[in-house]
Amino acid sequence: MSRKVNRVRFQLDTKNIKRLPHSDIRTILRAADPIIMTGGRNLLAKILKGSREKKVLELNLDCCPVYGAFRDEPLETVKAKIDWMIKHHYLETEYDYRLPLLVFSETGWEIEKDTYSDELLQQLKEITNPENHDFKEHLQHRDRGMILLLLNKIEQSGNPSFIPSLREWKKVDYKKVRKEIDRVIHSLSKGLS
Structure with a gap:
């Protein structure tokens, strides 16, 4: 026989806030x-x-x-x-x-995914020596949708200075992500010719 769980109840109180910026x-x-x-x-x-x-x-x-x-x-x-x-x-x-x-929520995650991918993009911009940086392991276990969004933002930047970091990242990530990394490297390499 199972015991009844007394869930902690809460009540939302927005204090009449109509909207948030x-x-x-x-x-x-x-x-x-x-x-x-x-x-x-x-x-x-x-x-x-x-x-x-x-x-x-x-x-x-x-x-x-x-x-x-x-x-x-x-x-x-x-x-x-x-x-x-x-x-x-x-x-x-x-x-x-x-x-x-x-x-x-689904809406909240879409916004957070965009915010967090911007943050990661900025961190990648600041990496000077990708071989001696632990960013790869940090990215490996993140939400795939967010990672694909990040890769899209890297590609949209058109900045070939991301290529060394992408090559290092590719060494440790999963097959589907590696394939997308290759595609982005190829796209960024076009700007070098």
Whole structure:
């Protein structure tokens, strides 16, 4: 006989926020990324506020690029923005046993995928010696849709300086990604002739 699970209930309160600027939506989604299916609304609010709480620091959430982005706003306003994001289907909650955890909605993931691929593109631009850099392993286990978007952005840049990094990346990734990397290298090489 199984025991009834008492799920933690929550109520969304947007504090009458009618809309959020796109920059806030992107910021909240970026802050949610490291805690998808592991954290909830309160933890997300702590990341956005720049909390120095022990759990935030233990999980290295202070390394999130948007950590503390809303530090000057009252906590209740930050929570209301998160609730607005859930109410407007950018984020969703799923229960893991009894706790509600955050997940991306399809719309939210499309925005986060674009944001994160821009971030990765910038990081790749800054690599001076791809042979001695650990970016390859970092990219290998990422969402394939986001990786393909990143490769498309690299190709659209038309910048052949990405070719050494692409060649290094190709050494460690999966077959389908290697094929796409080859295609992008070929496309960027045309600009060298």
